[in-house]
Amino acid sequence: MNSVLQHDLNDIENILEKAKQQGIGFLNNLENIPTSNKESIDTNCHLNELGLGSLEVLNEFNERLAPLMVASPGPRYWGFVTGGSTPASIVGDWLASVYDQNTQAVKAQGGVSALIEFETINLLLQLLELPKTFLGGFVTGATMSNFTCLGVARQWFGSQLGKDFAKNGISETIPVLAATPHSSSIKTLAMLGIGSQNYTVIKTIEGNREAIDIDDLEKNIRSLSGKPFILISSAGTVNTADFDDFEAISKLREKYSFWWHIDAAFGGFAAVSEKNKHFVKGWEGADSITIDCHKWLNVPYESAFYLIKEQHTALQIETFQNSNAPYLGNPLENFNYLNVLPENSRRLRALPVWFSLLAYGKNGFRDIVENSVVLALSFGEQLTETGNFELLAPIRLNNVCFTLKGDHNQEKVSQFLTHLNDTGKVFMTPTVYQNRKGIRASFVNWRTTENDIRIVIEEMKTVVLELDI
Numbered sequence: 001m002n003s004v005l006q007h008d009l010n011d012i013e014n015i016l017e018k019a020k021q022q023g024i025g026f027l028n029n030l031e032n033i034p035t036s037n038k039e040s041i042d043t044n045c046h047l048n049e050l051g052l053g054s055l056e057v058l059n060e061f062n063e064r065l066a067p068l069m070v071a072s073p074g075p076r077y078w079g080f081v082t083g084g085s086t087p088a089s090i091v092g093d094w095l096a097s098v099y100d101q102n103t104q105a106v107k108a109q110g111g112v113s114a115l116i117e118f119e120t121i122n123l124l125l126q127l128l129e130l131p132k133t134f135l136g137g138f139v140t141g142a143t144m145s146n147f148t149c150l151g152v153a154r155q156w157f158g159s160q161l162g163k164d165f166a167k168n169g170i171s172e173t174i175p176v177l178a179a180t181p182h183s184s185s186i187k188t189l190a191m192l193g194i195g196s197q198n199y200t201v202i203k204t205i206e207g208n209r210e211a212i213d214i215d216d217l218e219k220n221i222r223s224l225s226g227k228p229f230i231l232i233s234s235a236g237t238v239n240t241a242d243f244d245d246f247e248a249i250s251k252l253r254e255k256y257s258f259w260w261h262i263d264a265a266f267g268g269f270a271a272v273s274e275k276n277k278h279f280v281k282g283w284e285g286a287d288s289i290t291i292d293c294h295k296w297l298n299v300p301y302e303s304a305f306y307l308i309k310e311q312h313t314a315l316q317i318e319t320f321q322n323s324n325a326p327y328l329g330n331p332l333e334n335f336n337y338l339n340v341l342p343e344n345s346r347r348l349r350a351l352p353v354w355f356s357l358l359a360y361g362k363n364g365f366r367d368i369v370e371n372s373v374v375l376a377l378s379f380g381e382q383l384t385e386t387g388n389f390e391l392l393a394p395i396r397l398n399n400v401c402f403t404l405k406g407d408h409n410q411e412k413v414s415q416f417l418t419h420l421n422d423t424g425k426v427f428m429t430p431t432v433y434q435n436r437k438g439i440r441a442s443f444v445n446w447r448t449t450e451n452d453i454r455i456v457i458e459e460m461k462t463v464v465l466e467l468d469i
């Protein structure tokens with residue numbers, strides 16, 4: 001064995017202890033760590049011939065890189081839609097690296113890791129009150145989940161015309177209908193060879209809504225004259241957390257033949273709360289659903305899952321079968337994750353979620369969701385009260401979409417946001433909503449409290465004064 005590796009091996013307890021201490025140092029100080037950082041690094045780092053050993057590298061990381069890390073798991077990181085690791089999710093994530101299992105086949109050495117993934121999906125179905133007719137698996141994010149689901153949708157469309165697109169390529173135009181698809185679904189259409197511009201934009205409901213207008217949807221369906229199609233619907237749009245009417249879409253299923261996909265990346269978690277589950281009523285009728293765990297489930301990044309109805313498993317295998325590996329056997333008999341999703345080698349990605357669900361239970365996640373909603377409403381109220389801001393849309397769930405009050409301030413919105421984010425006290429993201437420049441604050445993190453809102457409102461008032469708005 002190489003001598004540096006040997007040294008590290010002998011010293012592993014000490015090394016992991018130091019890494020643990022470092023982690024505790026970061027997590028216990030999150031409140032004070034800035035949410036943004038403008039510093040850069042010289043990326044021309046010279047590769048050391050001999051290697052430094054883990055402890056030396058930990059020192060180097062501490063000196064050069066750790067101080068530049070932003071508090072993205074912290075309570076005032078409100079950009080995008082992102083949670084922050086909980087203690088249990090960190091345990092699961094660390095142990096996934098320690099155990100380093102290849103999570104593929106059920107009937108193989110190390111097969112129990114695939115069963116842990118089954119078990120985790122089963123727990124998630126219980127959390128979200130979805131039927132066991134969905135099978136699921138873990139991928140890196142909602143983008144890959146959308147890709148997996150829409151990949152099977154594409155195969156389904158081909159099968160309706162007696163074609164196998166996976167084998168022979170796409171030989172037909174695939175009608176895709178959507179009202180307010182997330183940018184990642186559009187990207188997915190590009191990756192799947194359907195074409196990012198080749199979808200029909202359905203109207204949204206009149207007024208301040210992003211949800212699909214069911215009448216316009218049906219009008220567009222009729223104009224397809226019975227041709228099958230793919231519908232991409234939303235459970236939680238990123239700007240205003242709007243939801244399509246899933247009961248109405250279920251009714252359309254009785255009349256028309258289509259693949260129904262729901263992007264529920266964060267909004268799916270509305271299902272864990274009595275107060276909010278009405279938003280997803282009827283969603284169990286979908287063919288496929290995308291959900292992100294690194295959002296409202298508050299586990300570390302690169303954790304999402306897809307749910308696809310069991311009746312479509314054969315199509316799913318046609319889409320993703322890793323067919324040039326003969327030792328795999330019959331894919332239906334010998335279940336192997338590599339035949340049903342994009343990746344082949346996979347880590348035990350389910351483990352952080354497994355730990356989280358067992359550790360915090362239904363109540364834990366209900367509390368996180370309901371607390372986020374209360375905080376979003378409170379933030380919306382307080383920012384309106386300052387007299388400097390206005391909401392661009394009503395707050396339906398956990399996302400607050402707002403702007404500087406008055407059209408004359410439109411050109412100051414990005415300057416305001418830059419100044420605000422530069423304080424390092426809070427991080428929000430820019431958006432455009434109904435042709436107006438806006439700002440989004442998304443409440444997802446389990447650590448956020450009313451005190452954080454107070455801190456942020458004060459910062460916002462200060463920036464308003466500084467910029468003479």
Ligand SMILES: *Cc1c(COP(=O)(O)O)cnc(C)c1O
Nearest residue numbers: 141142143182184263265266292
């Ligand atoms: C965040 C999000 C995505 C993309 O998720 P990633 O995990 O970043 O790939 C897709 N759809 C919706 C509705 C989202 O909120």
